[in-house]
Amino acid sequence: MDRLVEADVKGIELVFIKGQKSSATFTLTNLMHTMSVAVSLSTKTPSLFSFHQPFSLLPPLSSSPYTLLSLPSDQPPLTDAITVKTSMVPLGKATLDDLRRRFSKPGPHIFNDATLPISFLGPHVIEHLISTNTQASDINLFFNKAISGCSGNQLTVLLKSAAVAGKADLVRSLIDHGGDVNHKDSNGRSLVSLAAEAGHLDVVNVLISSGCEIDNSIDHVFHYAAAINSVDLMDALFRAYKNTNSIDSVDFHGRSPIHISAIHGYIQVVRFCLSVGASPDVLDINKCTPLHLAAKGGHLDTVECLLELSNYTKYALNKQRKTAFALAVENDCSKVYDSLHLGDVLNRAARVGDVNGIKSCIGEGANVNGKDQNGWTPLHRAAFKGKLESVRVLLGYGGEVNVVDDNGYTPLHCAAEAGHVEVALLLIGHGAKANLKSLKGMGMEIALKSNCSKNHR
Structure with missing residues (x-):
């Protein structure tokens, strides 16, 4: 005989909620016509699971329900299973202590009758995948099981988290399953904006290819790319959104992306901005040109690059009636004098x-x-x-x-x-x-x- 009992399921599904218990019920049936069967239930991580009946006795051809209880935890054990062990009981009678002793020692009287994989469902499982360094192959396996326990709104919230965390594969999967690629956060910013600010080029590319739109007045995507010195990100954004004039958009300080790159002395980003038509003479709310900001930071290469494009800016006065040279002197940046x-x-x-x-x-x-x-x-x-x-x-x-x-x-x-x-x-x-x-x-x-x-x- 291959087995003594039969389960009514091939696996167990639990909705995982952080810090809360969850449970699932399954049924085992004794396949023996004339003999009772002792049953033992266990998992790989007993600290996270318990059973209403870890040991039981099934009369011939009878069935009984069993309940798996998931104990409160902050993260799901992504790989676990119920192991069903059995043993024939010829006399048909045994106390609980008898059953414990029977399964305490291995031997030919013990059958490994079934293994029931445990799968967790719901958004908290996907949140865990987003926040950990789980391998891509495992992410796909667990994701495909967990997704069935998520609503449309939950998928969109998870999509935002995955975009910020830089999980491009999860972003793609969440979009494929119904996550709203054009969701806006509480400040009206797009997912592309959030991913760009975090510097995740691969996520930005996934969002762009999925049709994510930006609002030029809110989504300062080029500013974010400039701030992290990413020409590749600038290029991807420009190719996708060059009709939005974002390369010349200004933030709350009136600064364009070229201002931002000049502050940090990111010469390659400055050159990229200039190559796609950004103005080197644009003024921020303090009437500072990019040259003012590059000089203030002592960024010689950036200063010289900007001077090549516009000689008169070296004489431009900011709101305090100061030239770029004056700001360099104030900040002791002698190498640009x-x-x-x-x-x-x-x-x-x-x-x-x-x-x-x-x-x-x-x-x-x-x-x-x-x-x-x-x-x-x-x-x-x-x-x-x-x-x-x-x-x-x-x-x-x-x-x-x-x-x-x-x-x-x-x-x-x-x-x-x-x-x-x-x-x-x-x-x-x-x-x-x-x-x-x-x-x-x-x-x-x-x-x-x-x-x-x-x-x-």
């Missing part, structure tokens, strides 16, 4: 021949080889104006003699075109490559394009 101010002062000193000014600027941190918007260095300016001593000082501080501007011209070209022979000879003496096309008298003029100095006089 040159880009924001000292470079301008150094160029002026080179142009007018102010040797002491040149030395002072370089001493304060100005870049001797810093270029202006046309690619001219201080050495270009001093050479073009024939300021011999300025050229000498700049060379002494490491000025690059063969540096070229945006049109490919060196300081020597500038000196030669303007007819400054002594300056040209000094530059050549320091290694300047003459590469002269023509020499005309004392002026030693070089044949150059007519616009070499158009913007530098």
Whole structure:
């Protein structure tokens, strides 16, 4: 005989509620025609389960109900089962103590008659899956059983939790089972907004592909992506929502995503924003440009990137009538001084021949080889104006003699075109490559394009 008793179910289902008891009833039937059968019921975790009748005696061909009680717990035991052991009782009589002794020792008289898997249903089970690091294969198994105990509203609440927790597989499953992908939280924010704020790109992609919509006035998704320095997230959001103008939207401080990335010095995010059309000159409620905020934080790469796109912003005044340079000074961010101010002062000193000014600027941190918007260095300016001593000082501080501007011209070209022979000879003496096309008298003029100095006089 394969077994002595038969269960009326193949498994047990319990609705799990944190901190509360739950129960389920099943029936066992004695298959023996002439002999009573002793029954023992147990689980892998006896601290979480109990039975109304852990030991019992079934007369021939009789049936009896049994109740499994789940004791209060904060989390469900995801893998457990009822083990049904049996033993024949020829005399048909046995006390409870007799039954305990009978099953206390293994032997051929004991049959492992059935194993009934225990499954938990309801939202608290899925909450547990969301909050733990359960393996994906196990999540699918437990989820598919637990979902039958959830209502539509519960699925949507769970969907929000899964999105925030970054459980992309659960997000997808909850949507497939009826979770509302366009649910809004109490502040009116979308699920995409919540997932983006938490930095979960995979969840954002699932929500986007499922048709999740955003409200540009509330869902500052690009701001969240900028704040965590995620270009990949920015790109996914832009491809999905580029028609909503979110890249230029502002938060409660009047700041756009490029402001946010400038605050942190996230240069790659700044570049992405600029590449898709974000304005580098936008003002927040304090009339600060992104350059103001990057300068305040001392983020040199970001400062230089923003200056490349808009030179005039370095002179823009915020609500307190302060430039980006002033904010950098207030916050002791000396490494951005040159880009924001000292470079301008150094160029002026080179142009007018102010040797002491040149030395002072370089001493304060100005870049001797810093270029202006046309690619001219201080050495270009001093050479073009024939300021011999300025050229000498700049060379002494490491000025690059063969540096070229945006049109490919060196300081020597500038000196030669303007007819400054002594300056040209000094530059050549320091290694300047003459590469002269023509020499005309004392002026030693070089044949150059007519616009070499158009913007530098």
